[in-house]
Amino acid sequence: xxxxxxxxxxxxxxxxxxxxxxxxxxxxxxxxxxxxxxxxxxxxxxxxxxxxxxxxxxxxxxxxxxxxxxxxxxxxxxxxxxxxxxxxxxxxxxxx
Amino acid sequence: xxxxxxxxxxxxxxxxxxxxxxxxxxxxxxxxxxxxxxxxxxxxxxxxxxxxxxxxxxxxxxxxxxxxxxxxxxxxxxxxxxxxxxxxxxxxxxxxxxxxxxxxxxxxxxxxxxxxxxxxxxxxxxxxxxxxxxxxxxxxxxxxxxxxxxxxxxxxxxxxxxxxxxxxxxxxxxxxxxxxxxxxxxxxxxxxxxxxxxxxxxxxxxxxxxxxxxx
Numbered sequence: 001x002x003x004x005x006x007x008x009x010x011x012x013x014x015x016x017x018x019x020x021x022x023x024x025x026x027x028x029x030x031x032x033x034x035x036x037x038x039x040x041x042x043x044x045x046x047x048x049x050x051x052x053x054x055x056x057x058x059x060x061x062x063x064x065x066x067x068x069x070x071x072x073x074x075x076x077x078x079x080x081x082x083x084x085x086x087x088x089x090x091x092x093x094x095x096x
Numbered sequence: 097x098x099x100x101x102x103x104x105x106x107x108x109x110x111x112x113x114x115x116x117x118x119x120x121x122x123x124x125x126x127x128x129x130x131x132x133x134x135x136x137x138x139x140x141x142x143x144x145x146x147x148x149x150x151x152x153x154x155x156x157x158x159x160x161x162x163x164x165x166x167x168x169x170x171x172x173x174x175x176x177x178x179x180x181x182x183x184x185x186x187x188x189x190x191x192x193x194x195x196x197x198x199x200x201x202x203x204x205x206x207x208x209x210x211x212x213x214x215x216x217x218x219x220x221x222x223x224x225x226x227x228x229x230x231x232x233x234x235x236x237x238x239x240x241x242x243x244x245x246x247x248x249x250x251x252x253x254x255x256x257x258x259x260x261x262x263x264x265x266x267x268x269x270x271x272x273x274x275x276x277x278x279x280x281x282x283x284x285x286x287x288x289x290x291x292x293x294x295x296x297x298x299x300x301x302x303x304x305x306x307x308x309x310x311x
Contacts (some may be wrong), residue, residue, distance in 0.1 A: 005109075010117065012107055019119035024127075024190040035122060043308065064181070091109035 002094055003087045004053050006080055008053050013038055014046045015084075019075040021056060027068040047071060055080055127193045128259045130151045132307030134176060138200075139299025141172050146292035155227030165211070169204055196255045203251040207244050241288045248295055252302070263309065267302040271295045 009015050013081055016036045027035075033043055047069075050056045055077030059070045073081070107115065145168045152161040249272020255265030275291045282288050 003113050010107070010112065015107075015112060016114055016119055019116045020123055022116075023120040023123040025194070035119070035126070085113070088109045092113065095109065 002090055003083075005087055005091070006084050007053065008049065009084045011046075013042065014050060017043075017046060017050060017071075018055065018073065018077060018081050020077065021071060026070050026072045029071070032071065050077070052079075089092060122261070124192065127172060127190060128261055128306055129309070131193070131196060131255075131259065132303040132305075134200075135299050135303030135306065137174055137175055137179065137303075139217055139296045139301075139303060141168055142176075142296030142299060143293050144296075144298060146289045150286055150289040150293075153289070159286075166208075169208065183212065192258050195258045199251050199254050199258070203247055211240065241291055242276055242279045245279065245291050245295060246272050248272065248273060252299070261306060261309075263305040264302055267298050271298045274298075 009018060013036060017032055020032060020035055029040075029043070029047070030046075033040060036043065038046075040067070047056065047058060051058045057072050057074050059072070061068055086095055145164060148260075149161050149164050152164075153159060159178050163203060249268045251268070253268030256262065256266075256268055271294070275295055278291045278294060279288055282290065
């Protein structure tokens with residue numbers, strides 16, 4: 001039986017956010033916006049959902065006088081991402 | 097990312113995996129592209145300092161102009177800080193960017209320590225500070241030029257390995273080995289400064305290649 005795909009990650013924008021964060025130590029909001037091409041509002045909503053689930057941590061601060069929001073993947077998020085990729089592979093193998 | 101990800105639609109397993117692969121690759125490319133401007137900065141400084149010191153040395157016959165080298169890391173560090181501040185809008189860091197920063201910092205510390213050590217040794221062994229003798233010790237006896245250009249080439253090649261970038265790997269090899277060749281071919285000490293001019297130009301070229309490779 002195929003494992004259930006994590007509904008939180010099985011959405012295009014949230015998966016893109018987590019994938020970006022999986023490849024870096026940290027990234028700020030503007031970088032995520034630049035890379036995904038999403039609007040600030042939508043990106044902000046999805047970041048909040050991932051943070052509420054404990055998949056990412058969000059740090060709001062300033063660099064000089066400029067406000068900056070930095071996001072990082074948590075160990076829980078990292079584990080969920082690994083499990084999601086593993087499950088995807090099973091789906092692909094099963095589909096062949 | 098080429099396409100705008102705005103919808104929160106569900107994807108097939110293949111689409112999801114392809115999105116993950118594309119995103120991870122884009123992050124690596126972006127970090128490599130961003131390192132390009134620092135290569136251009138340090139390459140331009142190296143070229144500038146080597147040519148200025150060469151001209152001053154040649155015109156005045158004073159080897160002490162080599163002390164100007166110590167101003168280069170200070171100016172470079174300040175300019176790099178200024179450039180990194182302009183990056184406040186988008187910030188991203190991963191292991192690779194931290195490793196490459198570490199490699200170049202280690203190179204800077206090695207090069208400065210060897211230079212300071214040679215000066216200190218010359219001072220202690222002579223019992224007096226003779227700049228001419230000190231510089232001769234740095235350039236001729238300790239083969240400082242050869243050591244630094246080899247370290248430089250090695251640092252650049254290792255960065256290429258960390259960033260999985262062939263242009264950097266080759267440029268590092270060309271700088272290290274090419275620099276050594278110039279060292280052995282040139283006779284007069286001041287002409288050995290062209291090794292650093294050469295290294296600087298290779299660094300600028302690497303930076304430009306990296307910057308436009310991932311544009």
